[in-house]
Amino acid sequence: MSENVKPRIHLPTLPPKWSRDFPIRWDEDHYVTRRELAKFLTLxxxxxxxxxxxxxxxxxxxxxxxxxxxxxxxVDELSPGQSLLFRYPTDADPCILVRTQSGAWAAFSQVCTHLSCAVVYRPSDDRLFCPCHQGVFACQEGTAGAExxxxxxxxxxxxxxxTIxxxxxHATGVAT
Structure with a gap:
């Protein structure tokens, strides 16, 4: 060998700094491809x-x-402007029967549709009133409910x- 050729020294190669900071073994990583994600979202x-x-x-x-x-x-138990409380169709369902000022009969659930407070009949203005939040309902027979x-x-x-x-x-059902 010639004397001007210097022997090669093999230095150990160090991994890049980022791989030392984030030691992820890519061969062991179970990543989800975009296609697999799209299949999952579609399914x-x-x-x-x-x-x-x-x-x-x-x-x-x-x-x-x-x-x-x-x-x-x-029929003769209630005069116009009076009401009667009853439970229908089960004992857990409070209702109110109203004979309006005009003499018409109407019955409704007594549970307010806002926060389930009990409504009462006000004969002075012929309306159902919810005292919790000042809700007022019309009590007219023939509509789907008290609007x-x-x-x-x-x-x-x-x-x-x-039905009379x-x-x-007689209470015969609940309008839906």
Missing amino acids: GSAILVGANATIALVGRSRTTQAYAEQRLCA PLEGPPERPLPRILL RDGHI
């Missing part, structure tokens, strides 16, 4: 759409509920279906 969305469709179909296929008839009072007139309630009170037979007022 998840399809499952949610299917669940919503199932819930909608179950809700539509429910049969109408048959309510038991309940005698409330005799909100004032205050925060936005939905009507459910109407109780009535043999001089008595």
